[in-house]
Amino acid sequence: MPLYEYHCRPCQQRFELLRPISRSEEPATCPSGHPGAARAISTFVSFSKAADGSARAMSAGSACASCASGHCATCGIR
Numbered sequence: 001m002p003l004y005e006y007h008c009r010p011c012q013q014r015f016e017l018l019r020p021i022s023r024s025e026e027p028a029t030c031p032s033g034h035p036g037a038a039r040a041i042s043t044f045v046s047f048s049k050a051a052d053g054s055a056r057a058m059s060a061g062s063a064c065a066s067c068a069s070g071h072c073a074t075c076g077i078r
């Protein structure tokens with residue numbers, strides 16, 4: 001199951017959630033219990049579309065920035 005990032009307005013925080021692809025666009029409930037969190041556009045997505053074809057997440061706090069796989073769902077480093 002892929003990992004998606006959501007943004008909770010009451011918390012002003014982002015959180016991650018494992019969900020089926022078919023439910024990725026549905027509002028999520030944050031760890032503090034606020035419903036209706038919208039999906040955040042992750043830095044990884046924009047970097048994965050780089051013209052040179054290299055997909056590497058460079059956002060701060062991403063484990064993928066320091067591992068070779070380039071994708072949190074596969075690198076196993078959290």
Ligand SMILES: [Zn+2]
Pocket residue numbers: 008009010011012030031032033034
């Ligand atoms: Zn919240």
